[in-house]
Amino acid sequence: xxxxxxxxxxxxxxxxxxxxxxxxxxxxxxxxxxxxxxxxxxxxxxxxxxxxxxxxxxxxxxxxxxxxxxxxxxxxxxxxxxxxxxxxxxxxxxxxxxxxxxxxxxxxxxxxxxxxxxxxxxxxxxxxxxxxxxxxxxxxxxxxxxxxxxxxxxxxxxxxxxxxxxxxxxxxxxxxxxxxxxxxxxxxxxxxxxxxxxxxxxxxxxxxxxxxxxxxxxxxxxxxxxxxxxxxxxxxxxxxxxxxxxxxxxxxxxxxxxxxxxxxxxxxxxxxxxxxxxxxxxxxxxxxxxxxxxxxxxxxxxxxxxxxxxxxxxxxxxxxxxxxxxxxxxxxxxxxxxxxxxxxxxxxxxxxxxxxxxxxxxxxxxxxxxxxxxxxxxxxxxxxxxx
Amino acid sequence: xxxxxxxxxxxxxxxxxxxxxxxxxxxxxxxxxxxxxxxxxxxxxxxxxxxxxxxxxxxxxxxxxxxxxxxxxxxxxxxxxxxxxxxxxxxxxxxxxxxxxxxxxxxxxxxxxxxxxxxxxxxxxxxxxxxxxxxxxxxxxxxxxxxxxxxxxxxxxxxxxxxxxxxxxxxxxxxxxxxxxxxxxxxxxxxxxxxxxxxxxxxxxxxxxxxxxxxx
Numbered sequence: 001x002x003x004x005x006x007x008x009x010x011x012x013x014x015x016x017x018x019x020x021x022x023x024x025x026x027x028x029x030x031x032x033x034x035x036x037x038x039x040x041x042x043x044x045x046x047x048x049x050x051x052x053x054x055x056x057x058x059x060x061x062x063x064x065x066x067x068x069x070x071x072x073x074x075x076x077x078x079x080x081x082x083x084x085x086x087x088x089x090x091x092x093x094x095x096x097x098x099x100x101x102x103x104x105x106x107x108x109x110x111x112x113x114x115x116x117x118x119x120x121x122x123x124x125x126x127x128x129x130x131x132x133x134x135x136x137x138x139x140x141x142x143x144x145x146x147x148x149x150x151x152x153x154x155x156x157x158x159x160x161x162x163x164x165x166x167x168x169x170x171x172x173x174x175x176x177x178x179x180x181x182x183x184x185x186x187x188x189x190x191x192x193x194x195x196x197x198x199x200x201x202x203x204x205x206x207x208x209x210x211x212x213x214x215x216x217x218x219x220x221x222x223x224x225x226x227x228x229x230x231x232x233x234x235x236x237x238x239x240x241x242x243x244x245x246x247x248x249x250x251x252x253x254x255x256x257x258x259x260x261x262x263x264x265x266x267x268x269x270x271x272x273x274x275x276x277x278x279x280x281x282x283x284x285x286x287x288x289x290x291x292x293x294x295x296x297x298x299x300x301x302x303x304x305x306x307x308x309x310x311x312x313x314x315x316x317x318x319x320x321x322x323x324x325x326x327x328x329x330x331x332x333x334x335x336x337x338x339x340x341x342x343x344x345x346x347x348x349x350x351x352x353x354x355x356x357x358x359x360x361x362x363x364x365x366x367x368x369x370x371x372x373x374x375x376x377x378x379x380x381x382x383x384x385x386x387x
Numbered sequence: 388x389x390x391x392x393x394x395x396x397x398x399x400x401x402x403x404x405x406x407x408x409x410x411x412x413x414x415x416x417x418x419x420x421x422x423x424x425x426x427x428x429x430x431x432x433x434x435x436x437x438x439x440x441x442x443x444x445x446x447x448x449x450x451x452x453x454x455x456x457x458x459x460x461x462x463x464x465x466x467x468x469x470x471x472x473x474x475x476x477x478x479x480x481x482x483x484x485x486x487x488x489x490x491x492x493x494x495x496x497x498x499x500x501x502x503x504x505x506x507x508x509x510x511x512x513x514x515x516x517x518x519x520x521x522x523x524x525x526x527x528x529x530x531x532x533x534x535x536x537x538x539x540x541x542x543x544x545x546x547x548x549x550x551x552x553x554x555x556x557x558x559x560x561x562x563x564x565x566x567x568x569x570x571x572x573x574x575x576x577x578x579x580x581x582x583x584x585x586x587x588x589x590x591x592x593x594x595x596x597x598x599x600x601x602x603x
Contacts, residue, residue, distance in 0.1 A: 206442060206469060210469045210490075211397040211399070211400050211469060211490070212399070214400070214469055214490040214491050215399060215400055215403060217491055218403070218490075218491070218492075218493060218494055218497075219403070219494075221493040221494065222493070222494070222495075235491055238469075238491050239491065242469065271491065274512070274513045274514060274555060275514065275517075276513045276514045276515075276516055276517025276518070276520075276553040276554075277473070277514075277517050277518075277521065278473075278517065278518060278520070278521020278522070278524065278525065279473040279474045279476075279477040279518050279521055279522065280474075280521065280525055312555065313555075314513050314553070314554045314555030316513070316516075316517055316520075316550065316553040316554050317517065318517075318520060318521070318524070318550075319521060319524060320524070321528060327550075327554055329554040329555055329556075331555065377554065
């Protein structure tokens with residue numbers, strides 16, 4: 001728990017790759033611990049070595065390189081190929097110097113190499129810097145060198161190789177996971193910041209611009225000519241802005257696959273288009289919500305195309321237990337009886353038919369009620385689950 | 388003469404509304420930009436109708452409406468809102484507001500709404516009808532309310548009328564379509580609000596008793 005909080009804390013400060021920092025630290029700790037192990041084993045076995053004096057500079061290299069890598073890998077800029085390759089080469093050199101320093105006799109008698117355990121260091125750094133594959137490559141190179149030094153296959157050297165390989169793959173996998181979760185955290189933080197900023201803007205816009213636009217529209221609504229036109233434009237912008245700030249965060253981005261149909265329909269709000277909906281979210285699968293939104297858009301387009309300017313429209317969204325009902329009504333001249341059937345008979349499908357098609361695909365039904373002088377009402381019923 | 392109080396935090400809007408009301412023959416008894424102040428002065432100003440902007444900086448619409456109703460029993464509240472903050476509109480209606488209008492409504496629509504609010508009518512926009520329909524639906528399906536006989540329900544006729552209001556039909560058009568009198572349509576609409584407000588009061592009382600607040 002404490003670790004998690006610490007990670008998030010570091011993350012908030014904006015340090016890049018913050019989640020990888022603990023991994024690099026763990027590698028440094030591993031190097032020093034394994035270094036101590038090598039030093040102890042050298043001291044225990046040095047009597048049997050062929051060239052015991054040469055073991056002193058070898059151990060010096062071991063200690064210095066442990067300290068150097070701990071310091072250098074701590075800086076993200078250094079976690080690149082030159083250091084990674086040098087790391088591998090230094091470890092290989094120590095390993096390959098073993099037969100001469102320790103001697104064949106002592107090795108055959110079971111004495112450990114000059115890099116025993118410590119040689120896993122580069123495997124881990126390669127894995128953390130580049131993932132599973134890179135970790136496996138380093139493990140295979142060092143494992144092969146270890147087998148060459150041993151000169152013959154023993155159970156323990158095979159086991160050592162397998163363990164290194166496993167470590168490389170496992171650590172590489174973990175490193176990849178941290179990169180991914182870091183990206184997710186980043187995305188979540190961005191969304192949160194965007195949502196907050198949006199709320200702040202919405203408050204500001206509400207307190208100033210919306211009030212003035214509504215005022216202009218109200219004052220000029222009854223005027224003719226240019227003033228009336230300005231008032232109408234102000235009204236349109238007021239409605240557009242109101243719809244923009246009404247929804248705090250785009251629901252689809254946070255709520256996963258379900259989308260609030262209200263936010264989809266709110267986009268159609270305009271001075272001549274009223275949207276009525278429940279106060280609570282009407283959640284639908286994203287694709288379904290999109291289709292319903294498109295059908296409503298088509299119905300409203302139809303109103304704009306076939307009715308005189310200034311015709312008003314009303315959209316009503318109702319949330320029923322088994323589905324949603326969306327009604328689109330206009331106060332235009334209406335469609336004469338039989339006119340729809342006639343149009344379909346002539347092979348002209350028209351917008352009404354395209355709406356029917358869309359909704360039928362969703363397993364829903366469309367009812368169109370119209371009569372001269374009564375406007376037109378399109379009622380869409382869509383079940384929650386598509387067949 | 389109908390006494391009107393205007394509560395809105397935007398000075399330009401407030402003055403404009405007050406002027407319109409005065410020109411139309413209403414008596415503007417007070418104007419203020421703060422909800423708490425509105426509650427304080429209402430007792431002295433004694434308005435018949437309060438025109439209330441729902442988004443006030445200092446307090447919520449619900450608090451102001453409750454305060455106003457306590458200070459001046461029987462006062463009618465017509466709320467205005469610039470942005471369609473749906474939940475707050477619904478909460479305000481449940482707290483006792485009887486009318487709702489968006490700020491983009493024309494002066495004529497606004498004055499007519501004040502007149503009707505003063506006369507005791509419920510002033511619905513299609514948007515409010517949609518909210519009220521949704522609220523009844525929510526009460527009918529909410530798990531803790533479903534088996535509770537106290538949850539208010541709409542009659543079929545009320546649902547029918549409310550749906551037509553939400554689809555933008557005027558009371559006259561609804562009356563024609565359903566073969567009812569204008570007055571009957573109005574009563575149906577009013578009843579839908581009344582039941583919701585009553586339920587809200589019952590819930591608040593029950594909550595208070597459960598918490599032992601009635602002793603305080």
